[in-house]
Amino acid sequence: MATFTSFKTRNSIVKRCISDDQTRLRLKYNPYYLPFDRQVGSHVWLDGKELIMLSSNDYLGLSDHPKVIEAGKKALEEWGSGTTGSRFANGSRYFHEKLESDLASFLGKEACHVSVAGYISCMSSIESFARKGDLIIVDRNVHSSLWAGIANTGARLERFGHNNIESLKEVLGQESPEITKMLVVEGVFSMEGHIANLPDYLTVIQNQNCFIVVDDAHGFGVLGKQGRGTVDYFGVTDQVDVIAGSMSKSMASTGGFVAGSTEIIEYLRTHSKQTVFSAALSPCQTACAQAALDVIKEEPEHLQHLWDNTRYYHKLLLDLGLDIWESKTPATPIVLGKIESAYYFWKKLMQKGVFTNIIPPPAVSPNKILIRTAISARHSKEDLEKIGEAMKFAAKGL
Ligand SMILES: Cc1ncc(COP(=O)(O)O)c(C=O)c1O
Numbered sequence: 001m002a003t004f005t006s007f008k009t010r011n012s013i014v015k016r017c018i019s020d021d022q023t024r025l026r027l028k029y030n031p032y033y034l035p036f037d038r039q040v041g042s043h044v045w046l047d048g049k050e051l052i053m054l055s056s057n058d059y060l061g062l063s064d065h066p067k068v069i070e071a072g073k074k075a076l077e078e079w080g081s082g083t084t085g086s087r088f089a090n091g092s093r094y095f096h097e098k099l100e101s102d103l104a105s106f107l108g109k110e111a112c113h114v115s116v117a118g119y120i121s122c123m124s125s126i127e128s129f130a131r132k133g134d135l136i137i138v139d140r141n142v143h144s145s146l147w148a149g150i151a152n153t154g155a156r157l158e159r160f161g162h163n164n165i166e167s168l169k170e171v172l173g174q175e176s177p178e179i180t181k182m183l184v185v186e187g188v189f190s191m192e193g194h195i196a197n198l199p200d201y202l203t204v205i206q207n208q209n210c211f212i213v214v215d216d217a218h219g220f221g222v223l224g225k226q227g228r229g230t231v232d233y234f235g236v237t238d239q240v241d242v243i244a245g246s247m248s249k250s251m252a253s254t255g256g257f258v259a260g261s262t263e264i265i266e267y268l269r270t271h272s273k274q275t276v277f278s279a280a281l282s283p284c285q286t287a288c289a290q291a292a293l294d295v296i297k298e299e300p301e302h303l304q305h306l307w308d309n310t311r312y313y314h315k316l317l318l319d320l321g322l323d324i325w326e327s328k329t330p331a332t333p334i335v336l337g338k339i340e341s342a343y344y345f346w347k348k349l350m351q352k353g354v355f356t357n358i359i360p361p362p363a364v365s366p367n368k369i370l371i372r373t374a375i376s377a378r379h380s381k382e383d384l385e386k387i388g389e390a391m392k393f394a395a396k397g398l
Contacts, residue, residue, distance in 0.1 A: 031346055031358050040064070042378040044355060051355040052383050054373045057249035059330050060221050060292075060302040061378025068252055068291045075287030083280040087113075088269070091280030099290045104259055106228055106293065108237040111265035114257045114289075115274060116281050118246025121256025122215045123149035124272040125244035129211060129264075130155045130182045137171055137210075138184040139163065141192065144363075146184055146215055155182070162192075165200045172208060181210040187219035187230025187243075191364055191372060193327025195223070198234045213242045218331050221250020227296050227303050250296065253289035255281045306330060306377040309384065313375045316388045320395045325368070333359070333370040336398075342369050345394045352390035 009015055017023070026032055038045040041064055044053050062068055075095070085091035096114060104112035115121045126149030130136055134155040138146070141162040150157060158175075161167035175181070183205055185196045198214070205212065216229040224232030227250060231240050241264060247255040258268060269275060281289075295302070310330045317324050323335040334356075336342040342358045349356055349371075357372045364370055379387070 029343060031343070042376055042380075042383060046355070049353070051350070051353050052379070052386060054349075054354050054375070054379075054387060055357045056376060057218070057246075057331075057374055058252055058376050058378065059218075059250045059306055059374065060227070060252070060296065061306075061376045062250070062252035062292045062295055062302065065252070065292070065295055067295055068288050071287040071291035072284045075283040079283035081284070082282050085280065086276055086278055087280045088276045093280070093283065093286075095283065095286050095290065096280060099286055099293070100257075102290070102293055103257055106226075106297070107243055107259045108228065108232060109243065109259040110262045112257050112259040113265050113268055113272075113275065114247070114255055114281055114286070116255055116278060116285075118217050118244075118248055118256035119145040119148075120274045120278065121246070121258050122146055122217070122244045123152075124268060124274040125213050125215070125242050125258045126150055126182065126184060127152045127274075128268045128272040129213075129242070134180045134182060135175060136182045136184060137168065139186070139189075139196070141189055142184060142186055143190055143215060143217070146186075146213075150184070163189075163194055163196060165197060165204060168201065169204055172204065175208075177208050179209065181205075181208055183210050183212045185214055187214050187216035188222065188329050188331060190218050190331060191333055191359060191370070192325050193218075193329045193331040193333060194325075195219070195230060195233075195328050198230065198236050198240070202236055202239050211241045212239070213244065214240050215244045217244075217246040217249055217256075218329065220245045221296060221303070222306065222329060226300065247285075247289040247292075251289045251292040253285045253292060255285055255289055302377045306375070309375045309377060309379050312384055313387070316384070317391060320391055322391070322395060325370070330375045332373045332375060333368075334373060335368055335370045337367055337369055339369050341398060342371055344397065345371055348394035348397060349390050352386070352393050354387055354390040 036044040036046055042053050044051050083091035100112040122145035130153040132154035136150050136155045137158050139162055140159040158171045160171050188195055219230035221227040223230050231237050231243055242260045244258045247253045325333045325335050336345055346358050359370050359372045
């Protein structure tokens with residue numbers, strides 16, 4: 001007679017899930033997956049309590065811009081809710097191509113391909129191009145989506161120190177210049193707010209047979225002329241092969257993009273598994289991204305406001321003696337080093353009505369446990385004053 005095994009212990013993977021310490025701790029302290037009841041601009045409500053959102057990536061504050069909302073509604077009415085297939089098969093629509101063409105020219109590239117998530121685009125910006133036998137050289141602090149792409153290539157991997165040109169030189173010194181290489185960096189690092197020193201990298205990598213990928217999820221909309229991104233900010237657009245990014249941040253939608261020469265993007269459309277085997281971006285999200293891109297080009301005041309707010313906010317934190325890891329951009333960490341301090345700080349901010357995120361390892365190294373904050377053009381003067389009071393209150397007890 002077959003013996004009955006308890007549903008909860010019937011195999012090792014179920015047991016692993018039940019006994020996982022990281023999940024137990026997450027559920028105990030519960031600072032994640034908090035479901036807001038309501039949202040208006042840069043404010044959210046949790047169990048009825050109003051909070052200033054200080055960790056959204058809506059840098060330009062366009063997620064409730066009237067033109068963005070109107071475009072989303074119209075697309076939903078005209079096209080329905082989904083695309084019901086991959087771009088490769090039945091999911092391509094004229095509006096995808098319009099957005100791609102506009103994004104490509106905004107970025108100074110010939111072509112662009114959009115997909116359902118920044119994660120997917122960034123992953124495929126590596127996975128589609130590198131293969132076994134190649135060498136990928138990567139800044140050790142890059143985003144999870146890039147690591148996911150790297151892992152699927154079978155290429156050899158060398159990490160170099162975060163934003164450390166000497167470390168990159170050391171890696172290159174061990175390799176022959178002829179080997180097929182790919183350099184992977186973020187334009188603006190999502191946790192640190194650091195800007196990658198692209199001109200130095202490009203000098204070092206010259207004549208090294210190297211394809212260059214920049215994930216500019218946090219530089220797009222923020223740096224460069226009109227917010228064209230980090231590559232434009234440094235004037236090196238022609239020297240970077242691929243600019244990947246997200247439309248869930250400054251573009252106030254969801255989705256991602258990869259931009260490059262026509263040949264590179266057509267190669268991606270042939271070889272990217274994320275493109276060939278995954279449904280196309282929805283009409284509504286494409287329309288919202290398109291409207292946000294148009295607003296970015298037509299209304300420079302959002303970018304101006306973002307930088308005014310960023311300068312004010314950085315000064316406020318530095319005056320309180322807080323460690324912002326030399327962030328130079330609206331993505332602003334507050335490094336606290338220990339999980340207990342981060343949790344304390346986070347709770348104090350919550351008490352004062354400011355919502356942020358605790359970032360533990362492995363997203364950052366253990367000595368850099370931090371509170372991730374991000375300033376938006378949507379924060380009002382009154383928001384900034386309240387954020388200042390909350391920071392003072394939280395910093396006092398450290
Ligand atoms: C640097 C970086 N790349 C890619 C992504 C993925 O973007 P998305 O959230 O649109 O999937 C993120 C999102 O956090 C990011 O920070």
